Amino acid sequence: MTQQTPRPRASVAAIPAYVAGRPPTPRPGLTTYKLSSNENPYPPLPGVLDAAVEAAAVMNRYPDMGTTALYEALSARLGVPTDHLAAATGSVALIYQLLSAFCEPGDEVVHAWRSFEAYPIAITVAGATGVPVPLAAGGRHDLDAMAAAVTDRTRVVLVCTPNNPTGPAVTRAGLDAFLAAVPSHVVVVVDEAYVEFVRSADPVDGVATALAHPNVVVTRTFSKAYGLAGFRVGYAVAQPPLAAALRAVSLPFGVSHVAQAAAIASLAAEAELLERVDALVAERDRVLAGVRAAGWDAPDAEGNFVWLPAGDRALEVAAEAEELGITVRPFAGDGVRVSIGEPEGNDRALELARRTAP
Numbered sequence: 184m185t186q187q188t189p190r191p192r193a194s195v196a197a198i199p200a201y202v203a204g205r206p207p208t209p210r211p212g213l214t215t216y217k218l219s220s221n222e223n224p225y226p227p228l229p230g231v232l233d234a235a236v237e238a239a240a241v242m243n244r245y246p247d248m249g250t251t252a253l254y255e256a257l258s259a260r261l262g263v264p265t266d267h268l269a270a271a272t273g274s275v276a277l278i279y280q281l282l283s284a285f286c287e288p289g290d291e292v293v294h295a296w297r298s299f300e301a302y303p304i305a306i307t308v309a310g311a312t313g314v315p316v317p318l319a320a321g322g323r324h325d326l327d328a329m330a331a332a333v334t335d336r337t338r339v340v341l342v343c344t345p346n347n348p349t350g351p352a353v354t355r356a357g358l359d360a361f362l363a364a365v366p367s368h369v370v371v372v373v374d375e376a377y378v379e380f381v382r383s384a385d386p387v388d389g390v391a392t393a394l395a396h397p398n399v400v401v402t403r404t405f406s407k408a409y410g411l412a413g414f415r416v417g418y419a420v421a422q423p424p425l426a427a428a429l430r431a432v433s434l435p436f437g438v439s440h441v442a443q444a445a446a447i448a449s450l451a452a453e454a455e456l457l458e459r460v461d462a463l464v465a466e467r468d469r470v471l472a473g474v475r476a477a478g479w480d481a482p483d484a485e486g487n488f489v490w491l492p493a494g495d496r497a498l499e500v501a502a503e504a505e506e507l508g509i510t511v512r513p514f515a516g517d518g519v520r521v522s523i524g525e526p527e528g529n530d531r532a533l534e535l536a537r538r539t540a541p
């Protein structure tokens with residue numbers, strides 16, 4: 184009898200690898216900075232840390248599976264009923280959940296490219312087929328081309344605003360026109376992981392958009408502006424049927440007690456956290472101006488990162504960054520994403536931009 188080995192679904196072998204931002208190589212005599220994962224460089228606020236430590240004391244118990252207190256805090260903060268919410272282990276998990284809830288094998292998912300590298304992974308995991316639509320000039324979503332890419336097979340469209348890794352945000356007018364063009368049975372995910380950093384003249388109001396459109400899901404995260412990347416907590420806002428579908432496919436007890444407590448404490452400390460965001464935005468604008476002054480044709484930056492369109496020199500620029508004691512995130516053949524970190528790290532990013540200017 185021939186031995187049979189277990190075989191995962193064919194799509195499993197096709198899952199692209201996630202390339203995580205690397206930590207810096209230690210350099211004797213030089214403080215190094217990790218500018219490769221769009222993390223928040225500030226340490227936790229004392230009150231948030233205290234809440235997490237206190238929550239750790241009951242680690243022998245399962246967390247509240249209904250994330251009740253977090254839903255109540257989010258409901259009060261966002262002005263939406265709790266049945267419009269779904270929390271999960273980061274907003275990436277919500278995107279996985281959305282795709283698993285809505286896609287059958289072979290269904291199409293339209294998204295911009297280059298965009299968030301988790302999208303092709305999540306789409307492949309769901310057994311769906313990705314339909315990448317090239318970015319327009321300036322690293323922007325080409326929403327007209329994305330609407331035109333919707334077919335009978337399309338179940339979901341992913342809109343990343345601001346776009347990771349290039350930086351520009353979609354405008355409210357642009358999104359409204361797009362939603363008018365997309366059939367109402369197609370779910371449109373508006374990934375607002377960096378919404379707190381947006382300073383555009385015509386910003387998207389994700390929550391209002393979700394309240395106005397039964398096919399829109401807005402995803403947000405505590406990982407970036409709120410500095411809880413290590414705790415894994417994000418949330419979605421959508422009308423009750425979509426929110427219920429997201430909750431239905433979630434892993435039971437996914438969001439830990441510590442993460443729930445830290446997220447609630449962060450909402451309570453929001454004013455202080457958003458001051459830090461303002462400081463990061465000021466640093467971002469400083470870095471972007473310097474990068475452009477150095478001769479880079481860098482796109483608008485609405486997140487906590489700046490894009491260097493280095494093309495074929497991406498890996499070279501990243502290697503030069505290592506020499507300067509910073510780690511950035513190269514995308515081979517395309518460009519380099521530089522996260523905004525501590526001012527000294529940002530100064531080195533500017534030095535990098537000058538040294539490698541086109």
Ligand SMILES: *Cc1c(COP(=O)(O)O)cnc(C)c1O
Pocket residue numbers: 221272273274275276299343347374376403404405406407412415416417
């Ligand atoms: C960082 C990021 C997320 C959020 O990640 P989580 O830590 O899983 O919440 C989602 N979308 C984009 C585009 C991101 O860059």
